[in-house]
Amino acid sequence: AKETGKGRAVVYSAREQGPPQHDISLEAAMFSAVREGEFLLYYQPIVDARTRSIEGFETLMRWKHPTLGMVPPVRFIPIAETNGLINLLGAWALKSACAQILQFEEAAKRELYISVNISPRQFRNDKFLGVLDEALALSGMPGKKLVLEITEGTLMVDPLHAETILTKMAERGARIAIDDFGTGYSSLAYLKRFPISVLKVDRAFVKDLPDAQKEAAICSAVLDMARHLDLSVVAEGVETEEQLGWLSARDCRYIQGYLTGKPMPAHVALAALQDNHYT
Ligand code: C2E
Numbered sequence: 001a002k003e004t005g006k007g008r009a010v011v012y013s014a015r016e017q018g019p020p021q022h023d024i025s026l027e028a029a030m031f032s033a034v035r036e037g038e039f040l041l042y043y044q045p046i047v048d049a050r051t052r053s054i055e056g057f058e059t060l061m062r063w064k065h066p067t068l069g070m071v072p073p074v075r076f077i078p079i080a081e082t083n084g085l086i087n088l089l090g091a092w093a094l095k096s097a098c099a100q101i102l103q104f105e106e107a108a109k110r111e112l113y114i115s116v117n118i119s120p121r122q123f124r125n126d127k128f129l130g131v132l133d134e135a136l137a138l139s140g141m142p143g144k145k146l147v148l149e150i151t152e153g154t155l156m157v158d159p160l161h162a163e164t165i166l167t168k169m170a171e172r173g174a175r176i177a178i179d180d181f182g183t184g185y186s187s188l189a190y191l192k193r194f195p196i197s198v199l200k201v202d203r204a205f206v207k208d209l210p211d212a213q214k215e216a217a218i219c220s221a222v223l224d225m226a227r228h229l230d231l232s233v234v235a236e237g238v239e240t241e242e243q244l245g246w247l248s249a250r251d252c253r254y255i256q257g258y259l260t261g262k263p264m265p266a267h268v269a270l271a272a273l274q275d276n277h278y279t
């Protein structure tokens with residue numbers, strides 16, 4: 001067993017949901033899906049909480065299976081993480097996303113950033129920095145437009161190795177975001193130790209705002225801490241005006257959620273940016 005933290009929990013819960021048989025056939029189907037080009041990328045806007053202008057997009061992987069339909073990432077990412085296919089899929093996502101954001105910028109006629117999820121196994125892979133360099137070189141995208149999203153668990157597996165890799169990512173201009181912040185390990189020491197720029201507050205803390213007192217206290221504390229540490233915060237899973245208003249009033253700079261834009265295919269995002277649908 002190599003996986004720890006969030007990765008492991010997700011693997012087990014995904015396995016427990018359906019009969020094991022199903023996942024084995026799903027796993028077999030994944031290999032042909034790669035050859036057949038059934039994997040797609042969707043893009044979800046990350047907006048400024050005050051102005052609602054789009055500042056960037058998060059890349060979210062989709063699998064369009066010919067008969068099963070859309071297979072959600074919570075089902076296939078853990079399998080890809082186990083069999084190693086995540087390295088191939090993740091490299092493809094990173095390269096595609098870097099090229100895509102330049103097209104988005106051209107349509108929007110302004111600067112945008114792209115946020116890409118990096119799984120624990122990808123992060124630990126020897127070839128990861130090579131893949132990152134290739135993605136930047138092939139697309140011609142400056143590293144500063146890139147945000148790499150990793151979870152607390154990814155950092156904690158081997159903090160010494162993590163520090164080395166994060167430093168090299170930062171040297172390329174990329175910013176590091178802690179994904180699902182607050183749901184993983186509770187040690188905050190790494191915020192000081194590692195070159196981290198962004199905290200993505202998990203939807204678990206956002207979904208019952210503003211009424212839920214404990215969640216509200218946690219969000220306020222995270223926002224306070226982030227301000228003192230000079231980190232920016234993205235609130236995930238914002239679905240209502242009330243949530244947005246509450247967060248914005250507490251100086252949460254960025255919002256991501258169904259309220260301000262669902263994950264969408266690139267052509268839909270492009271059309272919206274072209275029409276200046278999003279200012
Ligand atoms: P995540 O990185 O935390 O991504 C955010 C998830 O929240 C996405 O689910 C997104 O569609 C969903 N979401 C966004 N706004 C809302 C909202 O307002 N309400 C609700 N209920 N949900 C919202 P999705 O696309 O199903 O992805 C699930 C997870 O799969 C991601 O969680 C991430 O951990 C993983 N994943 C997706 N794409 C990739 C990828 O390219 N690489 C890796 N390594 N993991 C990925």
Ligand code: CA
Pocket residue numbers: 058117149179
């Ligand atoms: Ca993410």
Ligand code: CA
Pocket residue numbers: 179180200202236
């Ligand atoms: Ca997240």
Ligand code: CA
Pocket residue numbers: 180202
């Ligand atoms: Ca999540």
